[in-house]
Amino acid sequence: MACSVRQYISDNPYCISSLSITQYELRIRPMSKQHTAIFREACPEPPFWAVTFESPHPPAPGCFVLADFGGPLREALFPAATNATGFTAMLLPRHPATHLLPGAQVDLLGPFGRGFRVGAVSRLLLVAEAALLPPLLPLLEAAPAVALALEAPTRARLPAPERIPPAVELHLITQDGSAGLLGTLEQTHEGQASLAELLAWAECVCFSCESARYPALAAQMRAARLHPAPDFAQALVQVAMPCGVGACEICRVQTQRGEQHACTHGPVFDILDF
Amino acid sequence: MLLFRLFAFSLIRMIELAPNHKYGLPLPAPVMPAAGVFGYGDEYRDLVDYTCLGALVTNPVSLHPRRAAHPPRIAAHREHLIVHTGLANPGLRAVLREHRASWERLPIPVIVHLIATTPAETAALCEQLSGARGVGGVELGLSEGVAARQAVALLEAAREGDLPVIVRVPFSRVETLALPLAQAGADAFTLTAPPRAVLPAGLSSDAPDTRLYMRGRLYSTAAFPQLLNVLARWARRLDVPVIACGGVTSVEDALACLELGAAAIQVDALLWRDPALIERVARGLAAPVVPAL
16 A cells, blocks of 8 residues: 555556546646635625625736626626725626625636736826726726726716726716716717827727727727827727636627637737727 | 555546447546537636546537627526527637647547538548547537438538547437437437527617517526436437436436436536536546445
8 A cells, every 4th residue: 555546547557548647737737716705895886886805816907707696607707996805896786796794705716817908107098988987997096197088878877976086087978968078989079089189198098898889999099099009008898708718609709810708818908909 | 455446446447438439439537518618628727627527528610610699699597598609619720720739638538529511511520630639539519400311411421530429419309310320320429419498688779678589508407307308218228328418517416317327427508607516526426436434
């Protein structure tokens, strides 16, 4: 009995896969991406609820974790704020996570994906639809000068003003004109491109909108900047991502480089890919 | 020493999935992922210990690239999932280019799930795969509407290659396809492909009062009793090994499939929520071999 089970298998001539198993375990298999987060608190931040988790591996801005809240699918959580001990995600009211008790355990997979890559820039522009703003919130203080162009159907759908730091230059666009400019991100009521001046000002731009709008926004970007550097303008794609590892083929998005997986090639893409 | 040997043998015993094939398809364990849920190679390497699996069944692969279906591609309702991806894949040539190296490194054989509509396509796919290291067999996916004669022609074309051919039979076509395909020389069967079903898929963006419905493959625990029904009827009537597929969520489920005559188990899309499920089932099936002290 001096040898181990693994040694026994290695010595066994009938075990055709023994050597490859050993090699695979020793050389290839990295650490697991499954871990447990602890639910800490949920507070209303209209129109969302801010839900905070303690987690050993908080996702970076634009990356995501897949949380198991008991449904048939895991749910992608993007961080709205992160620190060394965990992260906060913005969820819709009546989401199951808002009913958890402090200390409850939530099974997480991840972090997954390719997040925002904002280097040492001094002028950062964030562009979002109000409903898809939360993944951009960690970037509100990522540069000395930050501008946020925010579109909502109406004033009531805008986030709470205290969520936006006072240093952030806010440009509001509402589709009914109840706050800020009347129009959309692509075009104001006066027929002007809403973002033209801001795009010329920025050193880096991060978008969070419905992915169907990205081709039009990319065209606006091309009009404002002749030869932007790679990753000058990055766009977050929020689609269903059931597996997180590029296995299920459900999160495929059409880009200029062909179809790509939002969960592994993205979910943050260069907007010029659209 | 006896216990030690029994335990070691539980780790190394082989399941032969293609006993009638010249090369055979020995698997180190009776558990594998179903086609379409686990990717093409080591996508799940950070979440699943591949060494406890019997094989890797790839996502569906066609001869030419296929684009994804228009969204929505998934709908969830209670514990049911409907998936309609359009069987998007980059085509076999690109799959081989990208994943051949990882297949060679994997400690388990790869079973490539093929989709083809003509015998010529099937033969071309099998020809490209012949000699690919790490590939142990092919699983031929059949569409719901395929006629028995056409299915047999596809199988015969696949058998022209060197690799063992497993046929995945559509849920609604077992009665009409299983026996003709067994007689035509299928090395094994996967029973069954996910049944087709319809679920609500949200509201239309054009007309917000209109509810959309989505048709696609059903993944659900509700498929499990139907799987047992199919196994009870067919597993022992077919002279070749049967792989059970549909709604397996526990070791007990897998044992029930084996007791009804299945030789191996495929775990389907339920592992997206719980990737450890496939490992638990595999380790749970290996465990009974170790005698209680």
